Amino acid sequence: MQPIPDVNQRIARISAHLHPPKYQMEESSVLRRANCRAKGGAPGFRVAILGAAGGIGQPLAMLMKMNPLVSVLHLYDVVNAPGVTADISHMDTGAVVRGFLGQQQLEAALTGMDLVIIPAGVPRKPGMTRDDLFKINAGIVKTLCEGIAKCCPRAIVNLISNPVNSTVPIAAEVFKKAGTYDPKRLLGVTMLDVVRANTFVAEVLGLDPRDVDVPVVGGHAGVTILPLLSQVKPPSSFTQEEINYLTDRIQNGGTEVVEAKAGAGSATLSMAYAAVKFADACLRGLRGDAGVVECAFVSSQVTELPFFATKVRLGRNGIDEVYSLGPLNEYERIGLEKAKKELAGSIEKGVSFIRG
Ligand SMILES: NC(=O)C1=CN([C@@H]2O[C@H](COP(=O)(O)OP(=O)(O)OC[C@H]3O[C@@H](n4cnc5c(N)ncnc54)[C@H](O)[C@@H]3O)[C@@H](O)[C@H]2O)C=CC1
Numbered sequence: 001m002q003p004i005p006d007v008n009q010r011i012a013r014i015s016a017h018l019h020p021p022k023y024q025m026e027e028s029s030v031l032r033r034a035n036c037r038a039k040g041g042a043p044g045f046r047v048a049i050l051g052a053a054g055g056i057g058q059p060l061a062m063l064m065k066m067n068p069l070v071s072v073l074h075l076y077d078v079v080n081a082p083g084v085t086a087d088i089s090h091m092d093t094g095a096v097v098r099g100f101l102g103q104q105q106l107e108a109a110l111t112g113m114d115l116v117i118i119p120a121g122v123p124r125k126p127g128m129t130r131d132d133l134f135k136i137n138a139g140i141v142k143t144l145c146e147g148i149a150k151c152c153p154r155a156i157v158n159l160i161s162n163p164v165n166s167t168v169p170i171a172a173e174v175f176k177k178a179g180t181y182d183p184k185r186l187l188g189v190t191m192l193d194v195v196r197a198n199t200f201v202a203e204v205l206g207l208d209p210r211d212v213d214v215p216v217v218g219g220h221a222g223v224t225i226l227p228l229l230s231q232v233k234p235p236s237s238f239t240q241e242e243i244n245y246l247t248d249r250i251q252n253g254g255t256e257v258v259e260a261k262a263g264a265g266s267a268t269l270s271m272a273y274a275a276v277k278f279a280d281a282c283l284r285g286l287r288g289d290a291g292v293v294e295c296a297f298v299s300s301q302v303t304e305l306p307f308f309a310t311k312v313r314l315g316r317n318g319i320d321e322v323y324s325l326g327p328l329n330e331y332e333r334i335g336l337e338k339a340k341k342e343l344a345g346s347i348e349k350g351v352s353f354i355r356g
């Protein structure tokens, strides 16, 4: 039987809209309607991932698509964004997914966003420090933050790209230059250090890691990663041997993964997990939930340094409160001095990259 011509035309029209040419990712009116229906009117936040096609970006995009607090998910990268977007967009969860490829689409990717997560940049190979990534990643973070200042200056920024100890000061300087800097809205992601610390401490204590809470302060590289084992919850005591083992393993967790991957990159899956845990905390804060507390590398007056990682309370405007360090034992006080010395140089390096 011949199909009714009228219906055929409609199918052809819809099909052209639903299957746009490969790299044309603009939204057609049909897709827009479909997107609105997919949302079901559910309230939620608009989240962009910059570097969404990378080792961290892909699983991070997948996990954010599963987050019920997200209504719109923008995936931006300089390569492969269309493929990742097509793939993730077929997941039958609430968030509407849109892809953006290349710098000419950066502004569209950022406009209207509540939260921007940045895992863009090169990862380490064995034998490298995080600081060795500065040369390439500093410029990437600068460009992306200029876009944020222009298109979504009120967005919360979760900065993952290494070296975090320098990229956060870079972001702050870019925002200051643009006149949009709000220290409450810029957070360096150190959640993976906490995730690792919880895991390794739980192993030693014979507990479920979900029941363990280890504050990790300072920064995100080597000796700047300072686990406060004296403040572990539930309250626990450790032998000196256990303290040495745990501190060393937490400080070198990133290197452990870099070496195991043997040239194929650094932590991606555990990082995506940690990034989603942290982003979810930021979104719950934005929603107005009470008592949302996580560690992050932020603008701080806890020490004499302008940036430092401690526990922070997250709220409707980003950071509501930066917590002090609490009582430290002698071992931790020595660790703190070492951490501050290295951090000071890394922060200065980031600031001078922008100020010149
Ligand atoms: N804060 C933390 O705890 C952690 C940070 N990292 C850091 O995260 C970063 C990303 O790591 P991976 O995902 O493993 O690397 P990757 O190389 O797999 O992915 C990076 C992605 O960034 C994209 N990219 C490069 N330049 C860009 C630009 N100008 N704009 C947008 N996207 C751009 C690349 O195309 C790529 O898709 C690295 O700097 C790594 O050191 C990694 C693990 C933990």
Ligand SMILES: O=C([O-])CC(=O)C(=O)O
Binding pocket: 123, 124, 130, 162, 192, 253, 254, 255, 257, 258, 266, 267
């Ligand atoms: O070690 C790296 O280069 C990646 C990273 O920051 C981590 O895994 O903590």
